[in-house]
Amino acid sequence: xxxxxxxxxxxxxxxxxxxxxxxxxxxxxxxxxxxxxxxxxxxxxxxxxxxxxxxxxxxxxxxxxxxxxxxxxxxxxxxxxxxxxxxxxxxxxxxxxxxxxxxxxxxxxxxxxxxxxxxxxxxxxxxxxxxxxxxxxxxxxxxxxxxxxxxxxxxxxxxxxxxxxxxxxxxxxxxxxxxxxxxxxxxxxxxxxxxxxxxxxxxxxxxxxxxxxxxxxxxxxxxxxxxxxxxxxxxxxxxx
Numbered sequence: 076x077x078x079x080x081x082x083x084x085x086x087x088x089x090x091x092x093x094x095x096x097x098x099x100x101x102x103x104x105x106x107x108x109x110x111x112x113x114x115x116x117x118x119x120x121x122x123x124x125x126x127x128x129x130x131x132x133x134x135x136x137x138x139x140x141x142x143x144x145x146x147x148x149x150x151x152x153x154x155x156x157x158x159x160x161x162x163x164x165x166x167x168x169x170x171x172x173x174x175x176x177x178x179x180x181x182x183x184x185x186x187x188x189x190x191x192x193x194x195x196x197x198x199x200x201x202x203x204x205x206x207x208x209x210x211x212x213x214x215x216x217x218x219x220x221x222x223x224x225x226x227x228x229x230x231x232x233x234x235x236x237x238x239x240x241x242x243x244x245x246x247x248x249x250x251x252x253x254x255x256x257x258x259x260x261x262x263x264x265x266x267x268x269x270x271x272x273x274x275x276x277x278x279x280x281x282x283x284x285x286x287x288x289x290x291x292x293x294x295x296x297x298x299x300x301x302x303x304x305x306x307x308x309x310x311x312x313x314x315x
Contacts, residue, residue, distance in 0.1 A: 107144025118261035118274035208257030211273035280313035
């Protein structure tokens with residue numbers, strides 16, 4: 076069989092890589108369409124561009140996404156945000172946020188994923204979450220007081236956060252805001268020396284389901300299946 080397994084691994088990596096780039100490009104398109112193509116005044120776009128650069132997305136791909144979101148191409152951006160609710164295995168509440176140009180395609184596909192998931196099921200769970208603004212950021216001074224930073228920026232709450240590729244010596248935090256305050260808080264944090272990596276509307280669970288390690292692995296597998304869908308943008312889960 077030779078190195079056939081290596082070829083399969085490369086193909087799987089290429090597929091996953093393509094999905095990541097596609098999702099990042101879609102986020103740039105939507106962010107530019109909703110808030111304008113200037114990252115200095117559009118925190119969501121600035122965060123999307125930073126994420127794309129960290130994943131080594133090509134400049135051409137980024138530029139095309141920006142122009143498409145700004146309406147500067149013949150290919151109009153018609154993505155819409157659609158949310159689906161349900162339960163992961165072991166009755167863990169889940170909200171799935173999709174960016175899609177065809178909800179008639181996406182809706183049945185997401186329903187199939189819920190039904191295929193062991194013990195997973197659709198259902199109403201939005202009341203178990205708060206719909207808020209979420210800002211994730213890091214600061215070069217690890218001694219920065221998070222509560223003070225949140226108050227000065229106008230955030231409602233703050234907690235330490237594990238941020239991907241956190242620079243050594245930096246402190247990471249997740250700030251929770253009123254939805255109307257999201258842009259203002261993001262800009263205030265940037266002015267105060269924070270590097271914003273996420274700035275978006277999202278869902279925070281009011282309470283969390285406690286489960287064991289075996290059950291947690293089953294939930295994680297189900298969530299990974301959801302996340303692999305091309306249209307799935309964010310998955311929010313009431314499990315720590």
